[in-house]
Amino acid sequence: MDVLVDTCGRARAGSLLLLYLFVVTAAADCPTPHEGGNMVLTNDALLLNDFLEGSEVTLECRNGYVIESGSGIMTCINGNWTQPDLTCKKKDCGPPRPQPNMSFNTSAGTLFGDTVKVVCDKGCDNRNSNAKIYTYRKSCVYNCILFTQVSSEEKRLI
Incomplete structure (x- = not known):
């Protein structure tokens, strides 16, 4: 078979x-x-x-x-x-580092994405009155210049 x-x-x-x-x-x-x-x-x-x-x-x-x-x-x-x-x-970025001739209004907070307002000391000029520091761009700091440091030509523009 x-x-x-x-x-x-x-x-x-x-x-x-x-x-x-x-x-x-x-x-x-x-x-x-x-x-x-x-x-x-x-x-x-x-x-x-x-x-x-x-x-x-x-x-x-x-x-x-x-x-x-x-x-x-x-x-x-x-x-x-x-x-x-x-x-x-x-993230809490904390307050910005102190800068000459200015202080910071952190009433909106210091958490990531919050806005910090630049406040120039008396006698100083901030050429951008709406200057703000955003906590996610900590390197962006506006200068407040003492009025005595501004040239006469620049004073006319202010």
Whole structure:
């Protein structure tokens, strides 16, 4: 009695198994994670192209914000990202450094994005009466010039 082995059926079954594994694996991958609010992906996370099941990415606080709590780790599970546990709050820039011939009105606050008003001392001139320092641009300081330092030609323009 001869036994015939059906090799075509095995090849077909093997191909179907590979196709099934490929589709199931691809379906479990996550899309590119989205940033939101005051959080951004770390540079390492931005360099990734594929987000396989179980992969992790990390979020960090956007410029001007600091970590209040959490790690920022998100994990790809069943094709979806877990919610990050990171909480970011605005950075307190503190008052501007003292400058000659001026003071600062910080009544609007010193948190990231707040506005600090420049107030020139008596006898000084601020050529821009609306001069403001924005706490996110700490290097932007307007000069208040003593009136005695201003030339007679400049005084006519004031």
